Amino acid sequence: MGRPPCCDKTGVKKGPWTPEEDIMLVSFVQEHGPGNWRTVPTHTGLRRCSKSCRLRWTNYLRPGIKRGSFSDQEEKMIIQLQALLGNKWAAIASYLPERTDNDIKNYWNTHLKKKLKKLETSDLYSNDGHCLSTYNSTSRGQWERTLQADINTAKQALQNALSLDKSSTIPDYTITDIGCYTFIKQEAKMSTTTYASNAENIAKLLKQWTKSESTNNSEQSKASSSTQYSCNTNNNNAMTEYSSSFEPSNSDQFSQATTPEAAGKFHGESKREMDDEIQLSVMLESWLFDENDDLLI
DNA sequence: AAAAACGACAACCGCACTCTA
DNA sequence: TTAGAGTGCGGTTGTCGTTTT
Helix, strand or coil: CCCCCCCCCCCCCCCCCCHHHHHHHHHHHHHHCCCCHHHHHHHHCCCCCHHHHHHHHHHHHCCCCCCCCCCHHHHHHHHHHHHHHCCCHHHHHCCCCCCCHHHHHHHHHHHHHHHHHHHHHCCCCCCCCCHHHHHCCCCHHHHHHHHHHHHHHHHHHHHHHHHCCCCCCCCCEEEEEECCEEEEEECCCCCCCCCCCCHHHHHHHHHHHHHHHHHHCCCHHHHHHHCCCCCCCCCCCHHHHHHHCCHHHHHHHHHHHHCHHHHHHHHHCCHHHHHHHHHHHHHHHHHHHHHHHHHHC
16 A cells, blocks of 8 residues: 555646746745645645656755856866766765756756866867866866876775774864754855855746736735745845744755755764764865865965 | 757656655 | 655756857
8 A cells, every 4th residue: 555646647737837836836835844745736736746846946946056157166076076976966966055966967068068078179278267277277187187186085085984993083073963954064164054045036036926917917816925925135134034934843854855965864874874974075075175275276 | 030050957757766654 | 565655866858048140
């Protein structure tokens, strides 16, 4: 005996989400918390598959997602992590908490892959003004050697982490449990505010919504849903207000939707396994950030 | 001005694994 | 114990805006 079917596949809408649908979904999540995706279509009237709702939330609507162009540092991290981990986008995304794996994957496929390919066949020092131009101070051979050395370093770190004495402690790092999930914080290097606001996203769609609202004059229900959000894009507390509405009732689900890996570690693994993973994470972070610091000089 | 080509990104698909009734 | 839904993930496709011809 299994669970009941997630949703009726017939009449399920596909394709791009409209602002109206986004608002309905956000309303639901605000009320019930992320999770319970199966109940979303029935509760909201959305003609979307529960899976589609979950993806829309995790990849686009959830708070903390940074949109727009990638910074040089982010590019460098992606390039290095991709060289190290391969196409493990979720793992790479765990080092860029404000970016989704989908975003990173798309960015890699549309920008970085081409850029690296170009570099293989042409001049490394193209003045494209982006990531790789920051390597200008080194020759191509040096850069490749540096990258290879980094990969070796990380591999060594991985081996060390796996063979470390279990009783060893983690120096100079603090593990910060912020409500629903755990951060590993390297003082002064990692911000604890990895969970930044995407109030702008919501504000944007609300803006779009109110625009279309004024044109077709079908107020009431929509107006009421938009009033549920105190979307103040100029207010740094906007996110605090927004997220705090989830946390008390459904922090566990919230953590799952925001940092699945962290949540997985937090809930699914033993303390010892967590320690090992933390040590590895710390090493990798250290390696990445040290490298980035060097390159930024 | 229109059509074609291209680029960016959102969304879907399918598979593997986990969870639960 | 087991069937089947839930979830995570990587690959692929679809859509839409922009640029080129």
